[in-house]
Amino acid sequence: MRPPSKWGRRSKRCLTLFCLGFAIILVIVLIGVFPIGWILFPPRLPSPHPPYPHQEPAVPADPHPDFTVDIYSDAAIGIYLWQHIFKASTTSKLGGSLLYGFHKVDGLSFRFRTGPALAATETITEPHVVLVVNGRTEGKVLRARQWLEVTARSPLVENVGLVLLGNEQCNNEWLLWYLESSKYKIRVVFIVYDSTLVDGKRVFQWPLGVATYRGFPLLELQTGDIVGQRRYLCHFMGTVYRNNSRMQLVKALEGSKFTEKCYIKTRYEWPESETEDSASDYLKTLETSESVLSPLGMNAECYRIYEALSVGALPIVEDQKSPGMCDSPYRLLKEFNVPAYFVADWDELETTLEYLASLSEEELLHQRHKIIRWYAKFLQQMRDRFVNVIKQTFIIQK
Template sequence: MIRSPGQVLRKVLLFVCFIQVVVTVYLAFCIYNSAFSTLKGIKSLPKLEDTQRYIQPQKESHQKVVLDFDIGKHEADIVLAEQEMRPHEGQEAVVQLGDGEGSGKQVRLRRLPVVELWSKAAIGSYLWHHILEGPESLDDNIQGATVGELQMTAFVLRYRSGPGITPETVPEDVRSLVLVVNGRTDEKVKEARLWLDHLQAQNAPPTTILVMLGNECHIKVRESWVSNESPNAMDEYVQSLLDSDLTLCPAGMNTETYRVYEALGTGSTPVVEEVMTKGHCAASPWRLLKRHDPPIIWVKSWDNLGKVLAKERRYSKQYKALRRLRVFQWYEWFKLRMRDSFVSIVTTSLLQPG
């Protein structure tokens, strides 16, 4: 029996459609299984451990308390102000109910204590925007300053940043404070000392956590550095991260670079040069990320990049799409852990009796 060309073409098309349906169902099952297993792994992660170390002050004496808290960019020294820890109890407000059921009754509302976060270093902006994901807007009262506020479970965190934030413009009725300053250069050290002197000179100095970006590594000033990129250049950079399966992160003047976190935030897999730069950096860079098993490709030398790219070419588009999803999910989980660690330290160090 001789089939017509139309019958043969019809059967071929039906067979192709059947194959497409099978492939689509298989890919959907793979994506669902991968996402479910990733979320299940995240839910089963161990409870956040308290990474604080306390040095108890002696009775009837003012003793400095030092805690170790590594927030990723550098190991920051968090130093409490030289004063006794005191409890910070929330204030209460009495509200008179109006018309309707229960009118005339008085209800006591407990106000959460306020913790101020003053940022005078880029790492403070990273903490507020990237880890805490807090809002920011221009301050109507102080020129060149920005403000933001987040309500946590046990306190309200109030953020202040910008060149307009100086010892003369910040409020003086603060009881709990997180101060982020820069100590990378002699000029920045002098500026940080002014902040500390200002706090100590107050009649009632706030209980303070000091986060200081230390002068730990070799610094080379580049006069051609562009401090303010144009919006087009920024959009182009972000789009390049979104379009890239891999993001190369070579070491600059320091081993660690913000590009790693920018890549993770877009789901791109960072390729990190695991080397030590000159200076007095700690012997184990990237220890915070490595502690949480990040989805990063580590290379000892860029001579090995060819092997990485050769392996990358063998991966399918479906695999790369799933990998991007896993990278993004991991970074969201990582930010939650960093946020919880920060909130835990603020709560136990500033809002509880010593």
């Protein structure tokens, strides 16, 4: 047996030293390329299983986080929209001549401006604008046209919405030219009072609401506010026009056995504004009445219908068309099944009051509950309709 060659021993030693050197170099390279933590504690691969039930998935981001709509209100119905429907507040500026506010609803931010300081000479630089304007008379229409020209002149305005207090004879044909012209960028119109323009696609019916221009407050009555016996079975405080069905109402009340149980206060001239005493008297007597009589006025839809609903009183409404181009009175209220009693004429008043007088206190309380719940839900539905239509017309169809 031969002894090991010295060259074999040297070869083995060289191979060992080479392998050791290569291993040291490899370790140095790995440390230089990857953090030591990755080598010592390699990252775990994500689990293919869904999160445990108690782990809430991430909330998706708002797709339009910076979408802001600016509301310029040149009519009192803007206050009804902002304070009563949106339930938003305002801040006074310039000695009360300007009211403004901020509110966010369902991912949209709204900025609101109204007051005497707001003029149709404004320079509007916001891209998404809603104008609240009055179209009752020719003079009011002229001012509404001026506002539409303001938005048309601005190269920055992309979308325009309109909330219009329409003509009481339902003649709003002046608006057609603006709707047909792309210059004015009108995407949607919400119109008060019946109109043949309403199609539920671009033109929507909108509620008249309460008389905010006379200071009628936002009332959010709870159960404790409507319990207890109410003093008056019915209520009517308003202007009586000549050759109008209100004359028939007055005669029906004069011959009724329930006259002493109703609060009746009439006048023969319509005042632009109430005195502080008359406004206070109206609200106090309204809140203590079981029903409110709403005869046809210059238009079928009256403030007193919404004011009655807000205090839980049953509106007794004359179901007749207004003169002029009106076709579908109370369209919006009937669409939402308003808790009101409709009469064809005031000859039905006596039997209606007899029915109310026959109800127990418990039944009357149930009726009040039903009315205030309906009205609160109605305001919320109007808010949702407004916001959804703005989204549809300003964003989705853009």
